[in-house]
Amino acid sequence: MAKWQLGDATVTTGNPAGKVAVATLPEEAFWKGALDGNVKGSISATSGANGVGVDYEVSFSNLPKEGGPFIYHIHVTPVPENGNCTATQAHLDQYIRGEDPACDPTRPQACQQGDLSGKYGKISGNTTEPFTAKFSDPYTSLVEGEGAYFGNRSFVFHFANKTRISCANFAVTNPGSNGTTPTYPSGSGGAKTSPTPSAYPSIPVTGAGAALEVLKTLAFAPVVAGFLAML
Numbered sequence: 001m002a003k004w005q006l007g008d009a010t011v012t013t014g015n016p017a018g019k020v021a022v023a024t025l026p027e028e029a030f031w032k033g034a035l036d037g038n039v040k041g042s043i044s045a046t047s048g049a050n051g052v053g054v055d056y057e058v059s060f061s062n063l064p065k066e067g068g069p070f071i072y073h074i075h076v077t078p079v080p081e082n083g084n085c086t087a088t089q090a091h092l093d094q095y096i097r098g099e100d101p102a103c104d105p106t107r108p109q110a111c112q113q114g115d116l117s118g119k120y121g122k123i124s125g126n127t128t129e130p131f132t133a134k135f136s137d138p139y140t141s142l143v144e145g146e147g148a149y150f151g152n153r154s155f156v157f158h159f160a161n162k163t164r165i166s167c168a169n170f171a172v173t174n175p176g177s178n179g180t181t182p183t184y185p186s187g188s189g190g191a192k193t194s195p196t197p198s199a200y201p202s203i204p205v206t207g208a209g210a211a212l213e214v215l216k217t218l219a220f221a222p223v224v225a226g227f228l229a230m231l
């Protein structure tokens, strides 16, 4: 199959504000060689500013002592129930660019979309842990149904020689659904939250000292509420 068959990757747009996809490596490694426990870490991704591209935050620790630099990619299919990382198939590569030649980070649009470490940096074997990175990738998508969408896919963490160490599925949190932090209108005069009495911790009253603490707390509470209202 010809390389770069479908040209450079295009920039994704319309990524839903507040949509988040997170994939966290499991307790057990897929690779059965000698490890002092599995690599720990996750990839967290959210829609880019104005819906353009996707912003990533990655963190990895407990890296193997040998076999770096380590690489990680978005793979096409999810990890099955049995945890088999081989079943995730190849990298997200909507444009059928293929593996060779290696991704040139100065031309990320010409890399496989899923080749995150190729585009934004491999993980050196002697890196200070945790290894963390933040980057914006214009070529992946959080718009369900698009080829560049990865919310229903997985990522694989590899040794430098591409051996698969561990893998995890992305799980998507849509804006406003359970589990997200509710957002409030910004700017002054908006519907700011004001703590209600029920929001204060209840204090067990066990004696005179405790009763005094309750009084102090009650006296202090309106001050806190007033302060919060000014934020």
Ligand SMILES: [Cu+2]
Binding pocket: 072, 073, 074, 075, 091, 156, 157, 158
């Ligand atoms: Cu991979």
